[in-house]
Amino acid sequence: MLDMSQASRIIVRFESVSLQYGHEPEILRNITFSIAAGSFTFLTGRSGSGKSSLLSLMYLAQRPSRGLVSLFGQNISFIERQALSAIRRRLGVVFQDFRLLDHLSTLDNVAIPLRIAGVREEEVMKHVPELLSWIGLARFLHAKPSTLSCGQKQRMAIARAVISRPDLLLADEPTGSVDSRVARRILHLFIELNKIGTTVIIATHNEHLIKELNISRVHLHLEGGRLLLLDTPKIF
């Protein structure tokens, strides 16, 4: 069992989790690990290794075929519908395919988590433009996603994921469509969030990125449906 949680509060726990789609071979096999609150975790693996599927279990898009998934101390198999929404509101998710709403502007897309949380419209109109300005999308406040480049859409998706300062940030290939300068800026944002308490889990196939960062982090690797621990922080 890979357990990085000896001394810290556990925010994510997988116990003997397997995932299978229909009658296909299992994508994830007997995965067991814990993620501590406040940690910074990279999840790597070749394309098709199951990184996105693993993350999808964490953001509650599906249930495991076998095993137990626990988020914020709650077993998601027995959780009520209302409580599911409450857990999701504590998450920030950067989807690999962005999942932006094409009919909404950049501002309205990024504002969704705040509006769901019931934040006053005046606050929304204050914070969203600030973040978009920081991330380099100030000129595109009222633009629709279809008019933006892939890199701009990715930044919009990231902004949406972080706007509500989530307890747990899950990012699936967050730097896949941007250049290295923007990629570093995005990672810097994630690091800053991590410093103020957000637990960060990034799925990426770009292992160079991990080597470049000089931060205390956990490195998990998926291979053949199984999870390997490659690196842990020196100090918890």
Next chain:
Amino acid sequence: MFKRHSDLPSAGYLLLVIVTVVVFFSTLATASTLILQGIIERWYHNVSGTWTIQVIPVLGDSPAETQRQMNSIMRFLESTPGISVVQPLSPQQITQLLEPWLDSTELVSNISLPRLIEVVPQNGGLLDSETIFVELSEIFPNVSLDDHKAWLTNIAYISCFLDLNLIALFSIMFVLVIVATFFVTKSKILMYRSIIEILYLLGAQDDYIAIQFAHASLMQGLHGGLLGLSLALPVLLLITGWLASHLEGDFWLTLTLQPAQMAMKLGIIPIGVAWLAWLAKVSARLTVYKVIARPI
């Protein structure tokens, strides 16, 4: 005041069109019903509380003899306690009443016509029409008395029927809007399923999504209702204007209500519109709760 952000795209105007059509036709139907009820009320008012005594001329009597008989009958009636008004119709007045039907003054003047006396009993009096008729017919066998009860009863039934008709109309209107809202909302939920799933993944609860559908339905209901009303009122004015130019004499007056009365009674239409919009809102919200599937 009603502006509200929605994460869902606007999808067509089907509900708006349905509400517009419903309100348009129900406004015309309501106005027509109100006008008819106005007519009935006036007829009822004019006819109730009065009796008509018909004096059939005796064969062979001259007009002077008929007039003497009329005078005797009137003296009898005027001396009867409980009668406040005795008003005979002159031969000329009776001729005028019949002229439109027979279309010939000469023909009418050659016919020996019954004489009519309008009698008004005192308000709150205990005088019974049957008792008076019995007393009268003992002295004057060639008279008849009509207290208009049968006519008044029929009028009352017609009025009741019109009321029930209006209630049925509004009920059908409300049911139609509820059903339309259900199907429109259900189809929109299916159409926007992928968007709704994203909203759920971002932490939305059922309420967050239901309120957006409800608000959209409310606005379509309001706009449709106002549009229907705006289209119906000019049509109503055209129709009543046409009638005014084609109806003769006092009949037009019986068709119209006083402006203040009309405005007050037609005021139920905007209230109905508001009710419709509220119904659409509630129906949409309940439909979302019922139909929406869990993404996980």
